[in-house]
Amino acid sequence: MIQSVVCQRPPIVLRSRDAERLGQLAEAAAQRHPATADFLAGEVARAAVTPDGEPLPGIVCMDSELTFRDESTGKEKQVTLVYPPDADVEAGRISVLTPIGAALIGLSVGQSITFETPSGERRSLTVLSVSEPN
Template sequence: MDTMRKAAGGRSLPKIKVTAEDRERLAGLASAAMDRMPDLASYLSDELDRAQVVRSGRSTTGFVRMGCAVEFRDDTTGKVQAVTLVYPGEADIAQGRISVLTPVGAALLGLSTGQSIDWATRTGAAKRLTVLDIREPAFA
């Protein structure tokens, strides 16, 4: 299975991982959001399709999954941000909780420390981010 597909601009997409539990729940979320937000739902679905699924009992640390706190750098501006990746109903930008159904949230899913990915904002602006640090979910 080739997980290094080409991103817009010709760069290879990084290999990503997702837990079996997150994949199942996020696939349902993407499907349910297809009518309301087809572009984001399709992007999330594509990310899930290319991700290596990690089963329970295997190593589920070291990559961004639901509930993880992530520090990343916007490689365009150099700005560093810290966010927690959450489901849409838990999102609160003022508290740094971003939904997986946002462009940056879907882009972060499955990345490991040091990996970079190109993504597009809601306005279509091209961005690149690099994951600097991942903290495991409090409920893990």
């Protein structure tokens, strides 16, 4: 099961349409990917939800391009956060229905989150930069 470490769960923000769609995605994926779907559902449930038209500069939204650092390796990665059908790891397009994607959604620049992967590995990610989707 993917678990967030309680002291490492920063506040997150989602647009209304993303919160609704991500909740539906988590529910639909519960049978195939129970741990990740449960983690994503928990993130959606705890998020502050804002109106769709409100700008969210510096916050990881769907289709945002972002750079994050994996604190266990020190490596930085630049990715675009997408829905599962648009995922292409080699092109840097990661699905929100992965442990890393679910952890990043809603974070803002400078925030870090620590979580446990389905294999029991503890990961900590820090958002370094975010470009809003076009």
